[in-house]
Amino acid sequence: MAAEVLAAGGVSVDLFDAMPSVGRKFLLAGKGGLNLTHGEPFDRFVQRYGARRSEIEPLLAAFGPTELRAWAQGLGIETFVGSSGRVFPADLKAAPLLRAWLHRLRSSGVRLHMRHRWLGWAASDAAGQRLRFATPQGESLVDADAVVLALGGASWSRLGSDGAWVAPLAARGVSIAPLQPSNCGFHVARPAADGTLAAGWSEHFRTRFAGAPLKNVALALDGDGAEHKQSGEFVVTESGVEGSLVYALSAAARERIARDGRATLRLDLLPAYEAEQVRAEVARPRGSRSLGTHLKSRLGLGGVKAALLYELLPRHVIDDAAALAAAIKALPMTLSQARPIDEAISTAGGVRFEALRSGLMLDAVPGVFCAGEMLDWEAPTGGYLLTACFASGVAAALGARHFLQ
Numbered sequence: 001m002a003a004e005v006l007a008a009g010g011v012s013v014d015l016f017d018a019m020p021s022v023g024r025k026f027l028l029a030g031k032g033g034l035n036l037t038h039g040e041p042f043d044r045f046v047q048r049y050g051a052r053r054s055e056i057e058p059l060l061a062a063f064g065p066t067e068l069r070a071w072a073q074g075l076g077i078e079t080f081v082g083s084s085g086r087v088f089p090a091d092l093k094a095a096p097l098l099r100a101w102l103h104r105l106r107s108s109g110v111r112l113h114m115r116h117r118w119l120g121w122a123a124s125d126a127a128g129q130r131l132r133f134a135t136p137q138g139e140s141l142v143d144a145d146a147v148v149l150a151l152g153g154a155s156w157s158r159l160g161s162d163g164a165w166v167a168p169l170a171a172r173g174v175s176i177a178p179l180q181p182s183n184c185g186f187h188v189a190r191p192a193a194d195g196t197l198a199a200g201w202s203e204h205f206r207t208r209f210a211g212a213p214l215k216n217v218a219l220a221l222d223g224d225g226a227e228h229k230q231s232g233e234f235v236v237t238e239s240g241v242e243g244s245l246v247y248a249l250s251a252a253a254r255e256r257i258a259r260d261g262r263a264t265l266r267l268d269l270l271p272a273y274e275a276e277q278v279r280a281e282v283a284r285p286r287g288s289r290s291l292g293t294h295l296k297s298r299l300g301l302g303g304v305k306a307a308l309l310y311e312l313l314p315r316h317v318i319d320d321a322a323a324l325a326a327a328i329k330a331l332p333m334t335l336s337q338a339r340p341i342d343e344a345i346s347t348a349g350g351v352r353f354e355a356l357r358s359g360l361m362l363d364a365v366p367g368v369f370c371a372g373e374m375l376d377w378e379a380p381t382g383g384y385l386l387t388a389c390f391a392s393g394v395a396a397a398l399g400a401r402h403f404l405q
């Protein structure tokens, strides 16, 4: 996006990427339908950037969801708003968009240099920027009047973004918040018989339910008010949980783990039922029927949902109708650790906004601009990630153009 805006402004642009082709993570996002942005009102949209809202909002005000959809349309890609409010290309694919985009970039004179891994700066770079690249032909030096870095976070490193840029930037005095997983899965810890916490699921639960989805449930972080409760679905993994509902809470859970060593979620297995309704149904006499059959027939609670109750609750709670009913509406589930950053959908941390001047230029290295996921912000899934990446690409390009002028 930065290359496009600069080229459109008459700037001669060379685009380097370590990989054999560009946009590999963009193409991967296409496997999930390419959720480009979100259709909700702007004031709600900008809240998704949490603590970084004040830094991201001006970027989105200049190039936000509406502009992004118009931009895609300009490339011949119509978009639609799905039932969840998420915006996708009509064909739910990334490749046609990327193809059309690359064609337009090349036509506007952008030169693409693949298999060029940026290593940092050459020692003698007093005038302008002398960039060092590792290429299949050996190291090469490139002089530039201005540089936009858009090197991504540190997840899915096999697609190119490995976070190796931290070292050369830190060496130049750029302040960087540690890179951390965001929109990620977590390991769970379950209560053991002796009252301590044991790592992961029991063998019994894991072998039967790893991969099972929990649909129509709600989650909140323990201690957060009801207004923080979010509905959706997630998936049981070999050692914990992942999926959109878990991702939505991942930033808060990660911070809670950093503070307390663990984060407890409250899982509402029946969000459509009032607590009182659940209490009445659980307490209803069940005669000779087993508790499992009772829960299934009265509340439709079976499969992985019912199994989770047995997995996470001590026997005395299972045997107490009122306590069990309360747990069905707020089952405590302990997260012990985030899954590794390489598996995450996105990366938190990165170049701090405090290290940037207006136009996203590095204070420590004038003439160098930063955009995308390498900046220190995070957002949930829902199209918020790509939208802010595009918006910051536009802003960095405008900053670079201003600098060049």
Ligand SMILES: Cc1cc2nc3c(=O)[nH]c(=O)nc-3n(C[C@H](O)[C@H](O)[C@H](O)COP(=O)(O)OP(=O)(O)OC[C@H]3O[C@@H](n4cnc5c(N)ncnc54)[C@H](O)[C@@H]3O)c2cc1C
Pocket (backbone or CB within 6 Å): 016, 017, 018, 019, 022, 023, 024, 025, 026, 028, 029, 030, 032, 033, 034, 035, 036, 037, 116, 117, 118, 119, 150, 151, 152, 153, 155, 156, 159, 160, 161, 162, 163, 164, 165, 344, 345, 346, 371, 372, 373, 374, 382, 383, 384, 385, 386, 387, 389
């Ligand atoms: C499975 C998955 C699904 C996703 N789906 C969505 C979605 O539907 N909607 C959404 O909004 N977001 C989604 N995302 C997130 C989104 O893809 C990223 O936030 C976005 O691609 C980040 O863009 P970026 O340009 O900042 O970084 P990247 O897309 O990671 O690009 C960085 C580029 O820099 C190159 N690079 C890195 N280091 C160097 C170096 N030293 N020298 C040269 N080149 C280098 C890399 O090769 C790469 O091409 C998804 C992510 C994943 C993992």
